[in-house]
Amino acid sequence: MRIVHYVNQFYAGLGGEAEAGIGPRALEGTVGPGRLLSQLLGDEHEIVVTLVCGDDYAASNTAVAEELVGMAREAGAELLVAGPAFGSGRYGLVCARLVAAAEAAGLPALASMHPDNPGISDAGGAPVVAAGASSRQMRPTLQTVAAAIAKLATGANLTVADGRVARAARVGQLVDQRAAARAVELVLRRLAGDRESTEVPVGGFDVVTPSAPVDKLASATVALVTEGALVPAGNPDRLESARATRWLRYPIEGMDSLASGKWESVDGGFATTAANADPNRIVPLDTVRRLERDGVIGRLHNELLVTVGNGTQVASARRFGVEWAAELRKAGVQAAILTAT
Amino acid sequence: MITNLVTIAEQVGAPRIVPGRGIPYPSGDPNVPPSAEQSWRRRLVQRALDAVATAVERPTIFEVGDVEEAHA
Known part of the structure; x- marks a missing residue:
């Protein structure tokens, strides 16, 4: 060739x-x-x-x-x-x-x-x-x-x-054996100890080990994080609207609610009208603040961590997750609520 | 994780999933009056807190119970 x-x-x-x-x-x-x-x-x-x-x-x-x-x-x-x-x-x-x-x-x-x-x-x-x-x-x-x-x-x-x-295009082809015969053959192979053979490989994702449950919510620090690209109006730090390469942090200390007009979603992957009319629809700050006041949780972490999930590569998302976990653990946070669009 | 894309969350292995009502508003619902939306958000977040206080071994869905049914 x-x-x-x-x-x-x-x-x-x-x-x-x-x-x-x-x-x-x-x-x-x-x-x-x-x-x-x-x-x-x-x-x-x-x-x-x-x-x-x-x-x-x-x-x-x-x-x-x-x-x-x-x-x-x-x-x-x-x-x-x-x-x-x-x-x-x-x-x-x-x-x-x-x-x-x-x-x-x-x-x-x-x-x-x-x-x-x-x-x-x-x-x-x-x-x-x-x-x-x-x-x-x-x-x-x-x-x-x-x-x-x-x-x-x-x-x-x-x-x-x-x-x-990576992704493979599906191509039709003629094979000698009908599906039932091939299925039986796969079952027999599996019974013989073959765990790998398949005609339909499923995309591989990480196995996420669940964290241990929070022991006492009433004394726990809880963080809010999102991949819905919620940023201060005007997007001062220029978060990408797709294919994020980074994440941002915003102080929310002393804030009772996310005010319309002061925050906006710059996510390019969905209609942001509803979220911009009431940003608590994408990050439930108003509710969590009330639950903090009512003593249901100990404390709300003083920073909101934000990125955009739209078209973001798994490798980048994995890195953000690791960085967020390290960041929150260092700050003494016991649980995070991730709102995802 | 609060999201409307529950099957994707399960597929990627999110351990604790609370289903929202729409992709563009994971923690809200613009289709109901403001007071009903407030109450929905409170129950949703409360359910997320239940979830983080519950031991799980694999992706687990924590549905928000229906209020009417809860009273029935």
Whole structure:
């Protein structure tokens, strides 16, 4: 196959952050990690052109993906390979968008990045195989990529066994055995001790260990936290309306209620009219303050922790959760009420 | 966690889930008069407090009991 390989400015050897603003360009033959990939691929497949773009330029211009796909086509690509991007956010995002754009244009494509790369979901249903967390895992990652390329060349789809990660498009296919026979076979395998085999892999999420129950609510400190993007009117700290990269804290000490006009939700994922008319609909400060006064809880924590859950990557959300837990524990908080939209 | 997206909360493993009445207003209900909304919010938060005071082993839903039914 004629392969066109995409790498960022760093792996192309053009420079680091100072060169992250450079636009798309095509280089003849293999560059950087493409050299080892080419060796691993052997003689059957050839990397004819390497496309390069600066991470900042490519990540901030969504039209770049289509432009690069056009360049790959001009080079006669039969397959576009992007990365490996490892854990790098901008690079991963660009690789993901690139394979999504290529597949949408009918050009087979393959990206590689770490499963926790925040850009991974932008690949849509286009194939992505797992990379290590950093370039120290270059060789084993490229071995996975090379094996995936060889399989794609036969016209087969990649599966979990090939290191496939992220969302996979469902493709109809004819199989020899009817569903009932396959189901019985799976049951027999399970009875024989196989816990992994399935035809429908379910997305993996963390197993969350529930915290121990609060012993005495009447003396407990309770915190309010939300992913509904409730911020002071005007959004002074510029919280994102989607795909949060951070969280914020706001003092609520001495406040009996969240006043309309003083607070607003900047969440881009739902109609905020009701929440803005009465922000207690999204963070129940008025009620919790009353319960504090009535002695039902000991104390309300003096800060509201806020982020936006709209389109936010699981990896980012996991980090916010860990940081919130550490923060609240340090402040002596025993329970948190998370309102989620 | 107070949310209207109960199945998603369960799926991602939230241990204690209290169902709200709508996605855009987890702790309110703009479709009822203000006094009824206040009472709803109080029962909702009270239920969330019940939840954090209850031991659970897996994602568990703490429904807010219906007032009329409670009196019946």
